Amino acid sequence: MARPGNKIIQAKLVLVGDMGTGKTSLVLRFVKGQFFDHQEPTIGAAFFTQILSLPEATVKFDIWDTAGQERYHSLAPMYYRGAAAAVVVYDISSMETFTRAKKWVQELQRQGNSNLVMAFVANKSDLGPKREVETEEGEQFAQENGMFFIETSAKTAENINELFYEIGEFLHTSEIDIYGSIVHYGILQIQYLYLLYFVARVAMRLARACPSKRTGMHLNSETRNTRKLFCCSS
Ligand SMILES: Nc1nc2c(ncn2[C@@H]2O[C@H](COP(=O)(O)OP(=O)(O)O)[C@@H](O)[C@H]2O)c(=O)[nH]1
Numbered sequence: 689m690a691r692p693g694n695k696i697i698q699a700k701l702v703l704v705g706d707m708g709t710g711k712t713s714l715v716l717r718f719v720k721g722q723f724f725d726h727q728e729p730t731i732g733a734a735f736f737t738q739i740l741s742l743p744e745a746t747v748k749f750d751i752w753d754t755a756g757q758e759r760y761h762s763l764a765p766m767y768y769r770g771a772a773a774a775v776v777v778y779d780i781s782s783m784e785t786f787t788r789a790k791k792w793v794q795e796l797q798r799q800g801n802s803n804l805v806m807a808f809v810a811n812k813s814d815l816g817p818k819r820e821v822e823t824e825e826g827e828q829f830a831q832e833n834g835m836f837f838i839e840t841s842a843k844t845a846e847n848i849n850e851l852f853y854e855i856g857e858f859l860h861t862s863e864i865d866i867y868g869s870i871v872h873y874g875i876l877q878i879q880y881l882y883l884l885y886f887v888a889r890v891a892m893r894l895a896r897a898c899p900s901k902r903t904g905m906h907l908n909s910e911t912r913n914t915r916k917l918f919c920c921s922s
């Protein structure tokens with residue numbers, strides 16, 4: 689529930705990663721608190737919504753859960769375009785899905801939204817004995833690419849709320865940053881305009897204090913001479 693007076697952030701979130709890494713399971717766990725050992729594969733993409741209350745804001749997530757199959761790859765930009773957050777998922781028991789996740793990160797970086805909040809998620813942390821990807825490998829890649837890293841298990845619910853909570857916090861802070869830069873830019877513009885106004889006023893005062901030499905000097909002196917002649921001739 690949105691808290692009264694709390695700021696509301698509407699955010700499009702997209703999940704990408706290889707098929708079978710647990711994207712749908714992560715979302716179902718977060719949205720409905722459910723987990724299925726035999727989760728149906730996603731066709732195309734599925735849409736979910738969930739509201740998350742943070743101390744300072746309420747985040748309304750519009751979640752696009754994409755299918756990981758290669759044949760749906762060409763549809764992916766439709767889902768990540770305009771997204772505020774992207775969750776790139778791999779399965780800790782499959783090195784292949786880790787390699788694929790790294791490619792997803794590169795693709796998201798290429799699409800050029802520098803404000804995109806990205807989370808690198810190592811799912812199925814409950815499959816410890818089958819682990820192929822060490823925590824440090826995921827952590828290091830995420831760090832090198834400026835992403836937030838977390839190990840989760842949709843099965844045991846480990847770190848699922850934490851994942852979305854962190855994303856919400858990142859979205860909230862990056863909104864403050866954007867707002868802050870707009871205010872900062874506005875102040876700079878006002879200072880610049882005031883400086884121009886000040887320079888213009890000084891220039892006008894100077895112009896009034898030291899008027900430029902009149903043109904037609906020759907005519908004036910002629911007038912003076914004429915008067916002189918008139919004076920002397922009388
Ligand atoms: N052990 C374990 N299995 C999981 C976990 N998350 C998903 N699965 C299983 O992995 C399979 C694929 O999950 P799914 O959510 O359909 O993956 P998606 O294709 O990425 O959406 C399903 O059988 C899930 O039950 C997890 O955290 N731990």
Ligand SMILES: [Mg+2]
Pocket residue numbers: 711712713728729730753754755756
């Ligand atoms: Mg799925």
